[in-house]
Amino acid sequence: MPELPEVETIARQLAELVTGRTIAAFASDWQRLTEPEPVPLVAARLAGRRIDAVGRRGKLVVFALDGGDALCTSLRMTGRFAFKELGEAAPERFTRATFTFTDGTGLDFVDMRKLGRMILVDSAEIAPAGGGGDLTLKAPLHLAMGREPLERSFTVAWLGGFLRRRRRAAIKPLLLDQRGIAGIGNIYASEALWRSRIHPLRSAGSLKPDEIARLHEAIRWVLRKAIRLHGSTLRTYRDSNGRPGGMQHEFVVYDRAGEPCDRCGASIKRTVIGGRSTYHCPRCQHPPRARATP
Ligand SMILES: [Zn+2]
Known part of the structure; x- marks a missing residue:
């Protein structure tokens, strides 16, 4: 499972590829990817949002969206992102979700073992300042x-x-x-x-x-x-x-x-x-x- 340095590397590379792009559509046929929220609901919330930044919190890849929300992705064992240039053909095997951007490019989430998860949260909830150390917290x-x-x-x-x-x-x-x-x-x-x-x-x-x-x-x-x-x-x-x-x-x-x-x-x-x-x-x-x- 990727740790801080691997996720930091992925986030920095994604930042260069997708920052400033606007999500036209998000699709996934793996229902558990966004649980407990259903995929169509997450897709509706993502449509039309611009990616302002890509960063990392702990081992999560964080897409900061305009309007203050953040899409957090836990890659777990085999999750990874694959950027698709304009007009690039079929998605690779084990693609579990696809972001299509308004400029025609795209981003696939590929995950052989299906353990990766995505959750859309308020950016303020994952702020890195302070905190930490409370091991009694039962929150997600x-x-x-x-x-x-x-x-x-x-x-x-x-x-x-x-x-x-x-x-x-x-x-x-x-x-x-x-x-x-x-x-x-x-x-x-x-x-x-x-x-x-x-x-x-x-x-x-x-x-x-x-x-x-x-x-x-x-x-x-x-x-x-x-x-x-x-x-x-x-x-x-x-x-x-x-x-x-x-x-x-x-x-x-x-x-x-x-x-x-x-x-x-x-x-x-x-x-x-x-x-x-x-x-x-x-x-x-x-x-x-x-x-x-x-
Ligand atoms: Zn020694």
Whole structure:
């Protein structure tokens, strides 16, 4: 599933292709794409709207429309967009939705596994400023999205406060919870923890101030590097131009079980934490100390 850098890459490319175009029609024969709203209702709301910008919130691609609404798309496992020039022929296989623009160009949403979703919301509801960290929110994902790690409001102090509030949680699964910090998935959590020399099973509350500062730096460093390289391609991710990303060649731990650690040479270890494959260096990421029984 694409994480923040992959979605950022897709959004930037789409911005160049569709910003300023006006939607003439939206069609989909996959009813669950827009649930709980029926497709015809979403289509009626989209018709005649101009795309003012394309951006990202967490792992969602966000089309900002004139009038203040935003169409959020969750790509999930295999969703992607394919732009169609004027007069370009038949849609490719697994096309689940089509935007036709008033100038005759179009945009297809292609999704082999049909797990992608689209929802039309008020732009104000997904504003990235502030927020984040409230893991008790039961709202739909786009409304409960946490803090953006590349925004100014993601500070060491905020991260420290967030980790204190969730002190018993293991750090790795906590980084994956979109309600706390938005956009980080399994790959970049593993990479950031290696860079900051923090074992994935450490409890959030056990991190010392220098470790929190290192983790903060590492999260931003790995995300920015991955954006520069247009994301990672493991199986199906392609950018909007159909090209794979380049970050997968730069992984230091992810998917590298048994290979030597770049820092100390020890063998990278794969474990399963919270049902997800996790990779770390057993020498430079010290395991949590066993808690003394009271
Ligand atoms: Zn190491």
